[in-house]
Amino acid sequence: MSEPIVEQHHIPESPGLYAKHQKVYPQEIGGYYRNLKWKVTAAIMAFYFLAPWIRWDRGEGQPDQAILVSMTLRRLYFFDIEIWPQEIYYLTGILVLAAVGLFLATSMAGRVWCGFTCWQTVWTDLFVWVETRLEGDRNKRMKFDKAPWTLDKLGRKTLKQIIWIVFSILTGAGWIFFFNDAPTAAMDMLTGQGTWGLYGFTLLFAGTTYLLAGFAREQVCIYMCPWPRFQGAMFDEHSLIVTYEAWRGEPRGKAKNKEAGNLGDCVDCNLCVNVCPTGVDIREGDQFQCIGCALCVDACNSIMTKLGRPGELITYDSVSNQMARERGDVPKKRLIRKRTVAYTLLLCAVLALMAYGLVNRSELEINVQRDRSPLFVQLSDGQIRNGYTFKLLNMVAEPQTFTLMVDELNGAKMTVIGVAPDPVDQVTLDVGPDTVATYRIFVRAPKESLSSQFKDMEFVLTNSATGQIIEYDSRFAGPDR
Numbered sequence: 001m002s003e004p005i006v007e008q009h010h011i012p013e014s015p016g017l018y019a020k021h022q023k024v025y026p027q028e029i030g031g032y033y034r035n036l037k038w039k040v041t042a043a044i045m046a047f048y049f050l051a052p053w054i055r056w057d058r059g060e061g062q063p064d065q066a067i068l069v070s071m072t073l074r075r076l077y078f079f080d081i082e083i084w085p086q087e088i089y090y091l092t093g094i095l096v097l098a099a100v101g102l103f104l105a106t107s108m109a110g111r112v113w114c115g116f117t118c119w120q121t122v123w124t125d126l127f128v129w130v131e132t133r134l135e136g137d138r139n140k141r142m143k144f145d146k147a148p149w150t151l152d153k154l155g156r157k158t159l160k161q162i163i164w165i166v167f168s169i170l171t172g173a174g175w176i177f178f179f180n181d182a183p184t185a186a187m188d189m190l191t192g193q194g195t196w197g198l199y200g201f202t203l204l205f206a207g208t209t210y211l212l213a214g215f216a217r218e219q220v221c222i223y224m225c226p227w228p229r230f231q232g233a234m235f236d237e238h239s240l241i242v243t244y245e246a247w248r249g250e251p252r253g254k255a256k257n258k259e260a261g262n263l264g265d266c267v268d269c270n271l272c273v274n275v276c277p278t279g280v281d282i283r284e285g286d287q288f289q290c291i292g293c294a295l296c297v298d299a300c301n302s303i304m305t306k307l308g309r310p311g312e313l314i315t316y317d318s319v320s321n322q323m324a325r326e327r328g329d330v331p332k333k334r335l336i337r338k339r340t341v342a343y344t345l346l347l348c349a350v351l352a353l354m355a356y357g358l359v360n361r362s363e364l365e366i367n368v369q370r371d372r373s374p375l376f377v378q379l380s381d382g383q384i385r386n387g388y389t390f391k392l393l394n395m396v397a398e399p400q401t402f403t404l405m406v407d408e409l410n411g412a413k414m415t416v417i418g419v420a421p422d423p424v425d426q427v428t429l430d431v432g433p434d435t436v437a438t439y440r441i442f443v444r445a446p447k448e449s450l451s452s453q454f455k456d457m458e459f460v461l462t463n464s465a466t467g468q469i470i471e472y473d474s475r476f477a478g479p480d481r
């Protein structure tokens, strides 16, 4: 009897779903984009740490912090602008503005947000700067990490951690100051009088800063941030992006071999890879891991200058310009295109809407809720009575007085609990500064004033000081007909 044939299939070994993190040691480089990045960093730091300390006089009893998101007062203050929770649409407008602004910037200048202004990039840059000062530049840091522990290594590593932690705590506190009166919160925290909320949130933000900028670094951009996944939709061939001019650089080869063969301008020195904060080799083409910081442009330019070759082998330019240069044509910038015009128009429209809303903003908000249960009450004299909860939100820092009347309901009279116990044609209502006043109002009217079960009517408020009239549409319910 013959042996059964057993088929053997080779099952390839799984590459695994987890790859060990390869630490990136970016090398320091000077140049145009590096200087530009430091300037942007300085501006962001100045705003972040100084803005909560700017004072702004809003009158007595009002917070005097120019930019403040007050949780206790439930309000957002931005110099003279005050946004209440009821005006959440302004916040929506700000978010839409930020999103469209980002789309516009990306379609014009690629990942300029990621490379220059994103706080992950900025804070990581500063953390790496500290690391470089204490442990040396790329090669030294790599050797330093592999070297056995000595007193010197322990001292430097400890000092680095202390500086990182202090800076993280300052960052956490800086964030908290936007939500509290900065001088009071700082003093409370320094004297141990701060609330658990103050300490807790400062530590929370300090901890995330320390982890994200000190350790996670480029992994935030590569694995955590969703933006690189869809930013490609905003690019076209005219968007400025960091790219390698392969037509000029290839075939690459060492400088000394240049004359030996038909080599391109890239001398394969790897400096562009070494300076990259995300460890990208831009010569492999555009990659989502590239944050567009342009440090590789500085790196390559420095090599080209040393070799006496034309710069911009790695360039911050559009694909169409690269192709034009390859063909020998004159490149030209095309910032005005269909998509940039569309984003700009959208940006202007949202800005105009918000500006219109702010200019015509009412400083009084009315909210009226008619009782649903019971819908109406029939009084002993046959009249119909409806109950309303009347809320007046006074958004100014002074008390206001209003006269309230009912219109478009024949024979209507009101009683207001605590204000007008007997039926009257009009009633005076007071609202304190910066508060919501709630009144229970009962409107009564003869049955004959209703031609159907529901009758549209109006509450008419007249500001006693300014004479301004505000009308609020409501309904009056009666028996089914």
Ligand code: SF4
Pocket: 242, 272, 275, 276, 277, 278, 279, 280, 281, 282, 289, 290, 291, 292, 293, 294, 295, 296, 297
């Ligand atoms: S490839 Fe160049 S532009 Fe992209 S992240 Fe690296 S250094 Fe920055």
Ligand code: SF4
Pocket: 244, 249, 252, 265, 266, 267, 268, 269, 270, 271, 272, 273, 283, 299, 300, 301, 303, 313, 314
């Ligand atoms: S820095 Fe320039 S020359 Fe050096 S490897 Fe990169 S592209 Fe080539």
